[in-house]
Amino acid sequence: MKKRILKFRLIKDNKIVGYELFQNEDKRMPFGCKWLYSKNNFRWDGRFIKHDTKNQYTGLKDKNGKEIYGEDIVKIKYREYVGKVVWNIRGCWISEGIYTKEGYSLNITSADEVIGNIYENSNLLIY
Secondary structure (H helix, E strand, C coil), X not given: CCCEEEEEEEEECCEEEXXXXXXXXXXXXXXXXXXXXXCCCCCXXXXXXXXXXXXXXXXXXXXXCCEEECCEEEEXXXXXXXEEEEEECCEEXXXXXXXXXXXXXXXXXXXXXXXXXXXXXXXXXXX
């Protein structure tokens, strides 16, 4: 069985408080699964971090190597567009732009740079 890893950014009171990592190393669920936590996205252990909500990692990084999570605010240079990363039934997309008011979504692979997230930089988006 292929190893599956899911990563999340943890939010409490609209602040990033840590990260969560789920690893499925064996098909004998749940014995082959691990939940790990980190406050700095570097040192990981099994100590749970209290949180209200979490954002899933897209598996992609921006041009500066920064991980892209759901609810991040990203910039797309070639379209002069800034939007929020959202998950829907088609996968992960960018929507809710600043410079454009069209209702279309862009594929997340178009993102050039993470410029913030809705918790710490909600002022970057116009609703």
